[in-house]
Amino acid sequence: xxxxxxxxxxLFTHDKASLLAGMPRHFCPNCQKSYCHKTxxxxxxxxxxxxxxxxxxxxxxxKFRYRSDFLRHMARKHxxxxxxx
Ligand SMILES: [Zn+2]
Ligand SMILES: [Zn+2]
Numbered sequence: 001x002x003x004x005x006x007x008x009x010x011l012f013t014h015d016k017a018s019l020l021a022g023m024p025r026h027f028c029p030n031c032q033k034s035y036c037h038k039t040x041x042x043x044x045x046x047x048x049x050x051x052x053x054x055x056x057x058x059x060x061x062x063k064f065r066y067r068s069d070f071l072r073h074m075a076r077k078h079x080x081x082x083x084x085x
Contacts, residue, residue, distance in 0.1 A: 025034035026041040030049045035041040047054065053063035055070035059078050064070040074080045 025036065026038045027034045028041060028044055028049055030045070033044065033049075035044060047065055051065070053065050055064040055067060056062070057064070057070065057073060057078075059074075062073060064073060
């Protein structure tokens with residue numbers, strides 16, 4: 001129950017604010033970055049920590065960590081709106 005309340009508070013507070021308030025953090029064992037939410041930490045570990053960019057533009061070979069960034073690039077730079085499904 002306590003954890004649930006904290007998670008709800010975290011949703012509405014900035015990371016820095018929650019840190020100052022002494023909220024429990026989720027630490028990455030690799031780089032010691034801390035996150036308010038365990039899901040954010042898991043995303044960091046899967047997509048950021050020690051990972052090369054996962055997506056590459058076939059037009060200009062620019063690289064992206066996140067699928068959303070990649071799709072936005074394709075839409076804006078190459079007008080390929082059909083990439084966004
Ligand atoms: Zn990390
Ligand atoms: Zn491109």
